[in-house]
Amino acid sequence: MDIEADRLQGKLDYIAARVAQLRESRAQGHDALLADQVVVDASVRRVQTAIAAAIDAALHVVVRENLGKPRDHGDAFRLLGQAGVLRDEVLPNLLAMVRFRNLAVHLYAEVDDEAVWAIMERDLADLEGFVAALAARYLRPGGGNGRTA
Secondary structure (H helix, E strand, O other): OOOOHHHHHHHHHHHHHHHHHHHHHHOOOHHHHHHOHHHHHHHHHHHHHHHHHHHHHHHHHHHHOOOOOOOOHHHHHHHHHHOOOOOHHHHHHHHHHHHHHHHHHHOHHHOOHHHHHHHHHHOHHHHHHHHHHHHHHHOOOOOOOOOOO
């Protein structure tokens, strides 16, 4: 099966938009951000949905490229790593973000505001790298169908 370029592009655009919003919120600084529970809650949701979109994009590529059968959401990223789509060094942070997403969805009362800040401080570049890696490999410049690499 071929990659559905429009579908993949939509997921990657969504991730990029959430990351931009998170960077904007992060610019307030640690203390100001954590003092405003509305901003914290919005940040949790943005992280959660950005990761969900990354999972969706990863699963789409894994299935369409027949890279294996992922046992769980994190396994989709591992399979992309094994296929050379993602660099090994980004996998631990992507897997940690999947765990955070699961916590935010299922055990939301246990989400630590500092954990949200930590993701915003150190892991956004890995989401951007994920977007760039999939776009470079599976999307033509200008959003056309097909692969470039």
